[in-house]
Amino acid sequence: MPVKAQGRPRWLSEASGGMAMPAACGEARSEREALEPMAAEANQQPVFRIAGLAKVYRSGDVEVHALRGVDFEARAGEFVVILGPSGSGKSTFLNIIGGLDSPTSGEAWFKDHDLTRMSERELTLYRRDHVGFVFQFYNLVPSLTARENVQLVTEIARNPMRPEDALGLVDLGNRLDHFPAELSGGEQQRVAIARAIAKRPDVLLCDEPTGALDSRTGIRVLEALTASNAELGTTTIVITHNAAIQDIADRVVRFADGRIASSIRNERRRAASEVSW
């Protein structure tokens, strides 16, 4: 089972800074104004439009071509599953469209914003206002309850859901005051999903969200993802090694060696409850 390197992620530091330090929260609110407002958008405009995306990591004399020219579009509300072997560039791609990394070349547009031209500050605002992240490990704050973990985000979000509603959407309405240690792995991941969707992000980016879970708990996590996709219209992109998950997607994209090898639309989308592994 692949295990991604997990430091304290940048997106979480941004989200939790407001609660841990009230002064930082005020700063966050004023910084928010710096991201220029969206221009009027045509409904059919893709949420992401990626062209010729390349990423080369250099360390000393060694070059790793993680992405070798990726073209990709996602429509509003689409549920995309990304499959591909380890090292094929999936996480690099997700990190770039999530504003956590920058490409070496190519185009990466979020609606009418060119991610490749954003400053660090603008990328911070982009992540905070528009992107929800879910990773293999849940990164919950152990000393806070499920509700308080979600509040970390809702206190600095522009148009948040109530934490109780976000937790209800992932079927954890009866676990609001439980601490992470009192929750199963699947329940902790659902809290992490509630935290990610509570700010009503345009896009939810998930990197191996069920990677550490057995089939039964993983399916509850997939149900949480499909519920937020259906009820909030959140464009959802899920990286997985698990081919069984592909059936719940509108579209399945396969990465191989830094490129998209295929992009296939599912004629019939299965419910998460119909999937097993």
Ligand code: ADP
């Ligand atoms: P996947 O998510 O499909 O497993 P990754 O996007 O994580 O693939 O990695 C693609 C390639 O880029 C791999 O060869 C990986 O070792 C390399 N890579 C990823 N991140 C870095 C980094 N920060 N520095 C150097 N090489 C990296």
